[in-house]
Amino acid sequence: MSTKNVVLFGETGAGKSSVVNLMAGEEKAATSPDMQRCTMTWKEYPIAFDGYEYRVFDTIGLQDPHLGVDDYLDAIVNARNLIMKLDDEGGIDLLLFCVRAGSKGLTTVQNNYRLFHEWLCEKKVPIVLVLTGLEGDNNMEDWWIGHKDVFDKYEISIDDHVCITAANKLDGSHQHLYEESRRLVRKLVKEHTHDRPEDGWKGGEGWFRRFTRKLRQLPVGNFTLKKKDVETILTQRCGMPREAAVELAKQVREGSHRGSNSST
Incomplete structure (x- = not known):
């Protein structure tokens, strides 16, 4: 059974590293923002669960809606290097778009969506929206019901979504939300990778x-x-x-x- 490649993206502070640890069931990724531009464009984590294997690539997203030339070139170099690597290693099977619930920087959220889904992967890779920071809500899905129209307004079209908390070691009354979040994320990752007949997307010529x-x-x-x-x-x-x-x-x-x- 082939290993599936999952690209995790979103702005700093959205909880990407915590989502890696949530999926893995162990502390694989440092949760402090220690990635440096250009010299460290992404981090790769091998993860296995429920008899399936994955490689999760935690990437740097866009942070400012008004890019300067340096940020523009960073985005180009990072994307080019990642696609070149994954084209030789099975392509991209799934995009996980990490957004903190209640984020005010929706222009940046939209830019990251367009960069990775529309332009990097040419709308040919399944994308799942992972909404984090919902440990204060006993019914986490309620947040999506009340805010879905905001994502529609910004023309962010997704294949699926999940409302979670990626904050581990909560007090006893909330720890069950963390375990439920792990189950939900793993379920969607499997459904949109190993349960799909299509091979991973590759950039190809041009x-x-x-x-x-x-x-x-x-x-x-x-x-x-x-x-x-x-x-x-x-x-x-x-x-x-x-x-x-x-x-x-x-x-x-x-x-x-x-x-x-x-x-x-």
């Missing part, structure tokens, strides 16, 4: 150019992608070999030019 064109639709700051600046950032800030940086800078500029229909 994916990167399509992705860079789409990424220009994000609300970014006023910047011009100059060839020399792009290469400098990729080599000095992201540690990319110069030859690779030159080629990637060329692809980024070509994709951006086609996406904006203006010269840079």
Whole structure:
């Protein structure tokens, strides 16, 4: 039976690392935000439960709705590296979109959704919304009933959702919510991976150019992608070999030019 690849994304503070630990049934991921940009674009966790095996990739999401050039290039480099890795290792089987219930930054939530689901995976990977921070609600599902229309307003379309708490070691009156949350998350992960006949999605030829064109639709700051600046950032800030940086800078500029229909 094949190992399924699950990509977990969402902004910092949404509880992604805690969701990894919830699924695993043990402390695999540090719950402090210790990932650094470029040098650590994601963390990979092997997880097994109910006789099935998974690899969960905890990724860095977008944090600011108004990106500067550095954030823009981070998103490109991180996405390119992840897709290249997973294209060789079975593709992507499932997206888990982690959002803290009651989050005020819905523009950032929408940007992360568009980046990963619409543009990174071209709407071809099942996506499950994982709503965290509901340990104060005895009936956690009630939150979704009262707030579903907000996600509809921001055009966030999902295949499924789950309302949970990923906060472990709660007092006795709430610990049952944690155990219930584990059961619910594992059930949905299995349903949308091992219970599906389709293979994992792969980017394939032409994916990167399509992705860079789409990424220009994000609300970014006023910047011009100059060839020399792009290469400098990729080599000095992201540690990319110069030859690779030159080629990637060329692809980024070509994709951006086609996406904006203006010269840079």
